[in-house]
Amino acid sequence: MADDNIICRCEEVTETEILQAIKDGAVAFDEIKRLTRAGMGHCQGSTCSILVDNLLRSANPGITLHKHTPRPPLQPVKLEAFVKSASGSQGEANE
């Protein structure tokens, strides 16, 4: 793989940056996320977590992988959507 190959497209984190984080001692996706911002973008790591795990595994064969921690909101939600729902009645069915 080329050094400038992008692994996390949302945050434009390259393979070199991920490998550097692994060299610096990161052993789980969540650690790499905190060091590089990989997985903190629009898709919440749904694409790059697999790629980062593969890089972790090839750098440390036999490593126990840890699933990345997704956090709400799982999908991008406009603040406007929260405001709108606060002004309407909660829990109403789809109209």
Place this chain on the structure above:
Amino acid sequence: MEYDVLIIGAGPAGLTAAFEASSAGARTGLLDENEHPGGQLPKQIHKFFGSKRHMAGMRGYEIAGKLASKAFEAGVSFLPKSRVFNITNHSSYKEVAYIYNNKVKVIRTKQLIIATGARENPLAVPGWTLPGVVTIGALQTMMNIYQVLPGNRFIIVGSGNAGLVVAHQILLAGGQIAAVVEAQNQPGGFAVHAAKIARLGAPVLTNHIVTSIKGSQKVQGVTIAHLNSQNNTFTMDADIVALAVGFHPAYELAQIAGVKSIFNNHFMPCHNQNMETSIEGIYCAGDSACVEEASIAMEEGRIAGAASAAKLGCLNKTEAHVKIAQAHQYLNKLRGYNKLNGAASSEQAAIESKTLTAAVAGSKALIRCSEKIPCNPCVSSCPAKAISMKPDITGLPQVDLAKCNGCKTCIAACPGQAIIAIDARDANSCKITIPYERYPVPKPGETWYGTDIHGNKICKVQILKTASRMSFDKTILVTFNTAREFALKIYDITT
């Protein structure tokens, strides 16, 4: 409290779970981010494998319609265009937050079934972010939902069923397959799918990998390397590269709720025999539990639906137990197939020459299906009961040539397009009938070419007739005349 059972995801697992829960009497809701139910089924234009119980032989989009109307008739309320972004677990209920019409909504449910399907695996070779690199599912959506063929010359990376099926559909849509590139030494998907594209001349490069994708601004080609020989790399032109390198469970919603994961090649949610996860009252089903296929998703949905209804007391325990046990029996059968356990080519050759001999007395069916895949529409379609499969659905189909009356019903019924009929009553020539599903459609009287197993033209054939019936579901049966010596060598026809 709004629902007894709420299901997220209206694919084959979610629809089946919703039907089970609702018909047991639970107030059942079904959420999906799309406008229409069916999950990935609406873009599946090919006939499905499997058994009658799972609607095999029908095209995917028709199965979606059938499952949805069954669920709606059972009283399921469908919440379309709703994207769930959070789940919180409380002692007596779960709270689900979603966006609908750009508003945040929150509903409560006693039992929650997560049937959110799978996500496609990425492949980060250099150049993978160029425009023109797509995943195979996205490509299928463009072609079969939006009727857009995004390029002319395609490279497919990976030859699992998804790669092979979409490669075939690209050919039907008028695209060109430069190559299907496969790292293993044989195609990963069903042999009948591989045969369909092979006989249209599409090359599957086994033992090869794509090492980089080339182009400035957009895809212009790929570099391919042979795995078993050094210094053997070459380039190939293409304007679309489709990544078909597998799927993984998309179960982040379950994770947010606190469900534990296990790792087995991919991460997946922990669940028990009832599809209940590590959190009581939260179930998973279908590809979000483990990536398999639609028939398995339906059975898992049935289990989750019945188990959740039983927990609420809507379904009595014995009835639920019987339902779940039966679903597990089907799951075992569906998972029991063994890819390379088919008839040896010598056995198949013997079957073919025996069929040709028997065809002197009249038209006989010849099945070219040599893998023990869980699929039996040929058996259930035969009015003469001439096709059998032992010991069960994963056996190989066998034609009793004495019973076969040449009615050709099985040809259109086979989802793999792997059955032809041979009529050798004439001493010099043979009439062959094949299934046909593309353009142009041959007309009686025309002269076409017969092609071999690799798509090479081998002889001229005279088109005798074409037949299409409602029950064939858009498959056309084309009958042509050819010299006897080519009878067993022709696999398809071309202009």
